[in-house]
Amino acid sequence: MEDSLEFIPGGVTSPVGFQAGAVCAGIQGKTAGKPDLAILTSGLPVTAAAVFTTNRIQAAPVLLSRRRLQGGRVAAVVVNSGCANAFTGEPGLADAAEMAALAAERAGVSAAEVVAASTGLIGSRLPMESIRAAIPRIVLRREGGPELARALMTTDTVPKEAAVRVGGRFILGGAAKGSGMVHPDMATMLCLLTTDAAVSPDFLRAALRRAADLSFNMISIDGDTSTNDMVLLMANGGAGGETITAASRDAALFQEALDRLCIRLAKAVARDGEGATRLIEVIVKGAADGAEARRAARTIVASPLVKAAVHGNDPNWGRVVAALGRSGAAVEERRLSLYFGDVCLVKDGRVLPYDAGRAAGALGGDEVVITLEMGLGEGTATAWGCDLSAEYVAINSQYST
Amino acid sequence: MEDSLEFIPGGVTSPVGFQAGAVCAGIQGKTAGKPDLAILTSGLPVTAAAVFTTNRIQAAPVLLSRRRLQGGRVAAVVVNSGCANAFTGEPGLADAAEMAALAAERAGVSAAEVVAASTGLIGSRLPMESIRAAIPRIVLRREGGPELARALMTTDTVPKEAAVRVGGRFILGGAAKGSGMVHPDMATMLCLLTTDAAVSPDFLRAALRRAADLSFNMISIDGDTSTNDMVLLMANGGAGGETITAASRDAALFQEALDRLCIRLAKAVARDGEGATRLIEVIVKGAADGAEARRAARTIVASPLVKAAVHGNDPNWGRVVAALGRSGAAVEERRLSLYFGDVCLVKDGRVLPYDAGRAAGALGGDEVVITLEMGLGEGTATAWGCDLSAEYVAINSQYST
Numbered sequence A, B: 001m002e003d004s005l006e007f008i009p010g011g012v013t014s015p016v017g018f019q020a021g022a023v024c025a026g027i028q029g030k031t032a033g034k035p036d037l038a039i040l041t042s043g044l045p046v047t048a049a050a051v052f053t054t055n056r057i058q059a060a061p062v063l064l065s066r067r068r069l070q071g072g073r074v075a076a077v078v079v080n081s082g083c084a085n086a087f088t089g090e091p092g093l094a095d096a097a098e099m100a101a102l103a104a105e106r107a108g109v110s111a112a113e114v115v116a117a118s119t120g121l122i123g124s125r126l127p128m129e130s131i132r133a134a135i136p137r138i139v140l141r142r143e144g145g146p147e148l149a150r151a152l153m154t155t156d157t158v159p160k161e162a163a164v165r166v167g168g169r170f171i172l173g174g175a176a177k178g179s180g181m182v183h184p185d186m187a188t189m190l191c192l193l194t195t196d197a198a199v200s201p202d203f204l205r206a207a208l209r210r211a212a213d214l215s216f217n218m219i220s221i222d223g224d225t226s227t228n229d230m231v232l233l234m235a236n237g238g239a240g241g242e243t244i245t246a247a248s249r250d251a252a253l254f255q256e257a258l259d260r261l262c263i264r265l266a267k268a269v270a271r272d273g274e275g276a277t278r279l280i281e282v283i284v285k286g287a288a289d290g291a292e293a294r295r296a297a298r299t300i301v302a303s304p305l306v307k308a309a310v311h312g313n314d315p316n317w318g319r320v321v322a323a324l325g326r327s328g329a330a331v332e333e334r335r336l337s338l339y340f341g342d343v344c345l346v347k348d349g350r351v352l353p354y355d356a357g358r359a360a361g362a363l364g365g366d367e368v369v370i371t372l373e374m375g376l377g378e379g380t381a382t383a384w385g386c387d388l389s390a391e392y393v394a395i396n397s398q399y400s401t
Helices: A060-069 A089-107 A128-137 A145-152 A201-214 A251-271 A290-302 A304-311 A318-326 A356-364 A390-397 B060-069 B089-107 B128-137 B145-152 B201-214 B251-271 B290-302 B304-311 B318-326 B356-364 B390-397
Strands: A005-008 A019-023 A037-052 A073-083 A114-121 A160-166 A170-177 A190-195 A230-235 A279-287 A337-340 A343-347 A367-373 A379-386 B005-008 B019-023 B037-052 B073-083 B114-121 B160-166 B170-177 B190-195 B230-235 B279-287 B337-340 B343-347 B367-373 B379-386
Touching: A005 A251, A019 A128, A019 A145, A037 A060, A037 A089, A037 A128, A037 A145, A037 A190, A037 A201, A060 A073, A060 A089, A060 A114, A060 A230, A073 A089, A073 A145, A073 A190, A073 A230, A089 A114, A089 A128, A114 A190, A114 A230, A145 A160, A145 A170, A160 A251, A170 A251, A190 A251, A201 A230, A201 A251, A251 A279, A251 A379, A279 A290, A279 A304, A290 A304, A290 A318, A290 A367, A290 A379, A304 A318, A304 B390, A318 A367, A337 A356, A343 A356, A356 A367, A390 B304, A390 B390, B005 B251, B019 B128, B019 B145, B037 B060, B037 B089, B037 B128, B037 B145, B037 B190, B037 B201, B060 B073, B060 B089, B060 B114, B060 B230, B073 B089, B073 B145, B073 B190, B073 B230, B089 B114, B089 B128, B114 B190, B114 B230, B145 B160, B145 B170, B160 B251, B170 B251, B190 B251, B201 B230, B201 B251, B251 B279, B251 B379, B279 B290, B279 B304, B290 B304, B290 B318, B290 B367, B290 B379, B304 B318, B318 B367, B337 B356, B343 B356, B356 B367
Parallel strands: A073 A114, A190 A230, A279 A367, B073 B114, B190 B230, B279 B367
Antiparallel strands: A005 A160, A019 A037, A037 A073, A037 A230, A160 A170, A170 A190, A279 A379, A337 A343, A337 A367, B005 B160, B019 B037, B037 B073, B037 B230, B160 B170, B170 B190, B279 B379, B337 B343, B337 B367
């Protein structure tokens, strides 16, 4: 079917016309052997849009990329893990610019059309000698998507990539990283997205912002947010077809494909939260409005007490109610219903007797769904996060040393 | 010296005219033997003020006490641990009122002048039969302060009480509980305060609000806030002397004594955070204004990544900077200086080489002090919290079951 959306194996190089490659530059001392430096390129400047962290401390690559994105066209992105190049001042900005220039040379594009992204430790300079030696060794190819996804990883335990095909018309692909310092209200991690659809710059920006709001801005791992977060979407038009604008018949279709791709990647990030053993999905229905639903869902999924209860299979629903109450969303106790999986614990404000085994079972799977029906209006939202384990503490007690 | 402030051993019954008593009512199944139900009384109605949780879900005792405080006079407070009596609807309100009536009878005061406080599991009804049997067994006495402090405890590992004497003039005493669901911007836990100073109702309210803003509203354990939090201050005038009003020569002295008492109790709560092994103090100086300083200090002390780094003696100062950046406070990298203890890691935006051993040592003590100088204005604030340990997760994975 012409309009069908279908997830296919693949990632950033699944849309036609994109190439990627990665190399181990030794930036991540600990994980030597894994690639940690990568380039993604469309070979020529294409329409691009991005959303960035709202943190007031912005890493050098964020400052550089934000400036270069103003033109709305990007030919390549160079990305490294192991060093955030954040809080590095003017020298850090020069490093980011040099890294972009080296990548431009490798990809055969103009330096001014290359953006950069970094993730890792804050406050250290990039090891530029290693990077100068490594970039020329990067081989750009159609099959390079998976190695780029691996190069993004820091404390991630699995690479995160996905691709969706829309009928025979166009493809969207993406790769993401993120497993600590992840929280709503930000472009919460690194994510590179590509498509071979032709899309107008204005619509591309609007579509990306909407998709990020439904996906990356609805996940939380630990309430912290990074200095480096960035979601970049490049559209090269390689699939042919008319340029999609907000007024196009295909606008809704493109938006839906992008939403679903971003949600899939965001859930992969949440599921791979540092120390996580399961994905938590919080669905809020019937809030006074959409903004209140979002606020409620995000506050609950970010609550350390809720996360720890899920980790322990403890159906302590009172913590969900307490988090809801402090979210700022309007609540009426006697209208509230609450479910763990399909086990109803509260119905219209009344606490129901429940089978403790079934309730604990609803928390025990790989994916835990907590649903609230607030009975106040039409606002709905879904947020994703993960449980809180002792392993999270272990990982984060020993990161820099 | 007439105006000297001096901490003395004691608590809520240190000021003249207050009596307390506690009993084990078996509300906390797990910790049987420990008192879990207590009364504090001044024997007759006295001037009182309180601050309550800002959570939209408010426990029955909060609703009851808020209403009764409108009169500005309280004769006694009854408090239990082990059951929050929250999300219990009308029946829960009736339970709170009955508990207050039983306490009134025991204390020989009017039921309408008794307030109630509860802490523990959300969503369960109070075991009223046990409470009816237990309250008449409570012995009210001058020496009852310590057992009241113990009765407040849930996951607290130590009772928290303090008293401060102002010259020979008057005494302030207090007891607090709180070790989970503690976060800024709320009256963050249960705290009962007493004084034998005579204080006007208006000034008592203003003084309590100011002291709470400097103390309980500046601590964070896990970012969660409770449905039950309440700080109550009763002033019986038993020490004699003129009534202190905002215009009195003694107003500043009373305020300072109250501030210091509240800060001492708030720090005791932060230090006893669930699973905590040390107290973290974050001092922000030179912020654009006081509100930004508060926001910055509270965001940093609440950051799970900062807390985990301190736990691991890991001088990962980049996490402090990242938390500062997302706090919303204005930041200029090149004006920022940062210290762990007396080890300077960043000076005017430049990252300094540091002795890793000394920096780790600064994180290793019982009290860790993180200082930021922002170089933007006159705003200063101090916030307190605790490190994040695997024990926090263990405690909160197994609370209700």
